[in-house]
Amino acid sequence: MTALPAGSLFPKTDVAGVSGGTLTLGAPRGGHDWQLVVVYRGLHCPICKTYLSKLQELEPEFNALGVDIVAVSGDPQEKAQAMVAEKELTLALGYDLSMAQMTALGLYISQPRSAQETDRAFPEPGLFVINAEGAIQIVDVSNAPFARPDLQSIANGIKFIRANDYPIRGTHIG
Numbered sequence: 118m119t120a121l122p123a124g125s126l127f128p129k130t131d132v133a134g135v136s137g138g139t140l141t142l143g144a145p146r147g148g149h150d151w152q153l154v155v156v157y158r159g160l161h162c163p164i165c166k167t168y169l170s171k172l173q174e175l176e177p178e179f180n181a182l183g184v185d186i187v188a189v190s191g192d193p194q195e196k197a198q199a200m201v202a203e204k205e206l207t208l209a210l211g212y213d214l215s216m217a218q219m220t221a222l223g224l225y226i227s228q229p230r231s232a233q234e235t236d237r238a239f240p241e242p243g244l245f246v247i248n249a250e251g252a253i254q255i256v257d258v259s260n261a262p263f264a265r266p267d268l269q270s271i272a273n274g275i276k277f278i279r280a281n282d283y284p285i286r287g288t289h290i291g
Contacts, residue, residue: 120256121222121245121253123253123287128221129144136210145184151183153186153271154188155169155172155188155242156219156244158190159192159235160199169188170204172188179272186208187208187209188209188210189211191213191216191219192235193213219240223243224258225259241261248285
């Protein structure tokens with residue numbers, strides 16, 4: 118696994134959308150100039166369900182900041198649709214993130230612990246804030262479901278960054 122460095126261009130990645138069509142990670146939609154990409158583990162993850170519900174609750178706040186939101190997993194279509202139905206999600210939700218795409222995004226990948234968990238390898242959580250230039254403004258990649266950034270803090274940070282022309286941090290190469 119090679120993490121995507123802060124400040125690097127986010128690799129535009131096409132995935133199927135639960136609502137139909139294709140979603141492009143790294144290409145904001147709806148007149149927004151930034152994008153928040155949240156990678157979640159899948160339908161089997163109760164922490165993901167809570168996180169996606171909070172993300173949906175905060176979507177209007179992110180949109181008001183000019184930030185489009187896309188959530189994506191490696192789940193097949195039927196599991197992604199089940200997530201939408203169970204949590205009553207209206208977020209743009211992508212599915213079938215491939216192993217090659219997970220690797221290209223620098224995500225940790227896990228094998229299921231049992232067939233009851235899920236039936237395929239899946240990505241661990243990742244969060245990418247992509248600015249208007251297509252660069253990674255904020256990145257958080259975890260190897261476990263328990264470590265994720267607080268979404269309200271991310272929204273507050275984006276507001277501060279945009280209001281103060283705050284630079285991308287963590288780019289020093291020493």
